[in-house]
Amino acid sequence: MKNLAEITQMTEKNSANKQTVIESKLLCRHFGQGDTLVKALDNANLTIEKGEFTAIIGPSGSGKSTLLQLIGGLDNPSSGDVFLDNKNISHMTGTQLSDFRRDHIGFIFQSYNLIPVLSARENIEYIMLLQDVSTSERQKRVDMIMHAVGLEGLGERRPAELSGGQQQRVAVARAMVSKPSIILADEPTANLDSKTGADLLDMMKELNEQQNMTFVFSTHDPKIMERARRIIRLVDGRIVDDERRD
Amino acid sequence: MTNHSIQQLAHQNDSTFNSNGLVARLAKRSIFRNTRRTVLTVFLISCSLAAILFTDSFVRGMVGSMIKISTQTFLGEGQIHLQGFRAANDIDLYIKNDELLFQKLDAIKEIKAYAPRVLSGAMTSSSENVASAIVYGVDAIKEAQVSKLKQAMIQGNYLSGLEGEILLGNRLADLLEVSLGDRLVVTVSEANGGDLSQALFRVSGLFSFNERNMDNGMVFINLSQGQQLLNIDGVHEVALRLEELNQADDKSLSFWQELNTEQLETLRWQALVPQLNSMLAMTKYSTLIVSVIMYILVALGLINTMFMSIFERQTEFGILLAIGTRPKQLFLQIILEGFFIGLLSVLAGLLLAFIFCYWGSVTGIDYSDIEMTGMTLNEPIYLILDVFSFAQMGIATLGVIVIACLYPAMHAARLQPSFAMRKTH
Numbered sequence: 001m002k003n004l005a006e007i008t009q010m011t012e013k014n015s016a017n018k019q020t021v022i023e024s025k026l027l028c029r030h031f032g033q034g035d036t037l038v039k040a041l042d043n044a045n046l047t048i049e050k051g052e053f054t055a056i057i058g059p060s061g062s063g064k065s066t067l068l069q070l071i072g073g074l075d076n077p078s079s080g081d082v083f084l085d086n087k088n089i090s091h092m093t094g095t096q097l098s099d100f101r102r103d104h105i106g107f108i109f110q111s112y113n114l115i116p117v118l119s120a121r122e123n124i125e126y127i128m129l130l131q132d133v134s135t136s137e138r139q140k141r142v143d144m145i146m147h148a149v150g151l152e153g154l155g156e157r158r159p160a161e162l163s164g165g166q167q168q169r170v171a172v173a174r175a176m177v178s179k180p181s182i183i184l185a186d187e188p189t190a191n192l193d194s195k196t197g198a199d200l201l202d203m204m205k206e207l208n209e210q211q212n213m214t215f216v217f218s219t220h221d222p223k224i225m226e227r228a229r230r231i232i233r234l235v236d237g238r239i240v241d242d243e244r245r246d
Numbered sequence: 247m248t249n250h251s252i253q254q255l256a257h258q259n260d261s262t263f264n265s266n267g268l269v270a271r272l273a274k275r276s277i278f279r280n281t282r283r284t285v286l287t288v289f290l291i292s293c294s295l296a297a298i299l300f301t302d303s304f305v306r307g308m309v310g311s312m313i314k315i316s317t318q319t320f321l322g323e324g325q326i327h328l329q330g331f332r333a334a335n336d337i338d339l340y341i342k343n344d345e346l347l348f349q350k351l352d353a354i355k356e357i358k359a360y361a362p363r364v365l366s367g368a369m370t371s372s373s374e375n376v377a378s379a380i381v382y383g384v385d386a387i388k389e390a391q392v393s394k395l396k397q398a399m400i401q402g403n404y405l406s407g408l409e410g411e412i413l414l415g416n417r418l419a420d421l422l423e424v425s426l427g428d429r430l431v432v433t434v435s436e437a438n439g440g441d442l443s444q445a446l447f448r449v450s451g452l453f454s455f456n457e458r459n460m461d462n463g464m465v466f467i468n469l470s471q472g473q474q475l476l477n478i479d480g481v482h483e484v485a486l487r488l489e490e491l492n493q494a495d496d497k498s499l500s501f502w503q504e505l506n507t508e509q510l511e512t513l514r515w516q517a518l519v520p521q522l523n524s525m526l527a528m529t530k531y532s533t534l535i536v537s538v539i540m541y542i543l544v545a546l547g548l549i550n551t552m553f554m555s556i557f558e559r560q561t562e563f564g565i566l567l568a569i570g571t572r573p574k575q576l577f578l579q580i581i582l583e584g585f586f587i588g589l590l591s592v593l594a595g596l597l598l599a600f601i602f603c604y605w606g607s608v609t610g611i612d613y614s615d616i617e618m619t620g621m622t623l624n625e626p627i628y629l630i631l632d633v634f635s636f637a638q639m640g641i642a643t644l645g646v647i648v649i650a651c652l653y654p655a656m657h658a659a660r661l662q663p664s665f666a667m668r669k670t671h
Contacts, residue, residue: 074568075664094573094660102570109667113565117275129268130570174569 022048027080040066042237051212058234064218106175108185112167114159121155127178165196273582295595303603306630322485323494342480359391362481364472369433374423383472402451412447415461436477545650552654564666577659584651
């Protein structure tokens, strides 16, 4: 197992001459205090470049989801800083963070998490509506992404009328349609059967290669690990390994 | 303006519509996510609003009835006395030049009718019993235009102007054990000296105003005989019937000033029966208190509903915030959800209230024989629908609902996405 200094050095070395989209410095997230203090994440230093297809792995409770939430601005760190597109998001207000997430980050969650009262098409165009994208541009982009993820003809269905795989495709389309810098996916295949999961991963891999979009996964799924070009291993809230497969 | 700036403006308008429309669309659809809960909430609010409006209409009707009963039964909308008569209750204080006053009253267009009266405390004696009463000498024709004495007759005949006629309340007749045609002696003190004066009457009619004090303690004789009995050449009291009841509320009308002179005191019904006026003011406060209690219940019910809805959808709110919804947009969404529920409730409440109040305004609610502040409600209370009140209560309910939603909306807007998603997972 490599020590923290080695990993940091290795990460910095690997990132030389590349465009950094995510950077965390001495990132900590602690819960409770005194005897009940839990260090969900402890001094995590991490740099992710544009176009990476990265998997964060580790046993349950190792801090994968916490790390993903912190770099996605969904939670506030106990200490340390997170830089996304060279902007420190650790001290942003709620509205600033919302705007930043809207414009720079796409999220895919384990339980699909679509808005049940909106149709598939409305779910996909939701972020663009928040971004005040014009109607014609929205329609164009939604049509394109629905074609890309294989959801043609299902646009008017509500989430409850779609299968798990179809819902996760909608979630992927929603995350990608606004062209964010990074897509953060928290166990996106956990609720899917293996074939549906594999198909979805192939689709994401293809989009990553075609559009040079950055993907960061938190996962236990070997299928994701097989496809990932970089694997970061977490144990007890610490990054213990950072393997590249370029 | 260049083509480019026009396009920019058009795009801006389109975009503004999009984000506002999105929040409204989400709010509108979300209220029917749990239809049963929404329907129950709408039912609670609409029933409360209908109850408030029904109470308000009932109170308006009751106030109207009480004023009508009080003024039209016998009192009149105003009365004229000689200065000091009411305070001293002295029969010597009577209006002497009454003909001059009557000419003046005939010329006032707001006065529909008037009834001159003489009155005094008296002893009434039958062959069986003795009782005290107030004897009124009235002009039979004019009295019928002002009071309901003629309509209150239950036996015998109304006064015709013949000497020796006397009308008794049915309760007093029972006490004196007299019936139609029986003899009755009335004893009074004469004016200007106080000598006793007696006259023999034959019971020509029995009346019932359905009010204990009147039926127990009033007798009516013809005005001329009353004047003769009391040895006066004038009247003690002139009761006024106005063209419109609300003219009694308007102190600025010139005739009120004209009829109040150094010699004459003219009072509106509000001053003649101040206890009724106070009771009516108190009734309005009680409506306000009922409304406040109802609004508090509505607000608490709605806060409960909104919080249940928010807790159920906590993950969804976490997701909405995670993908870029601003806290204030989430705040607006909850407020709009409350507003839409409120709008449905207010429409349903107004409809419900209209149905019940309209029914009450047509059929009336029977309160016969129930006595309130010394007055018997001897006719049904007809509810009064007031459009302004309906609009006011509807808007107030909507306002209370929106205010009640502020707390749940603030709670939702302050959610931290990671916490919200973790909470329900």
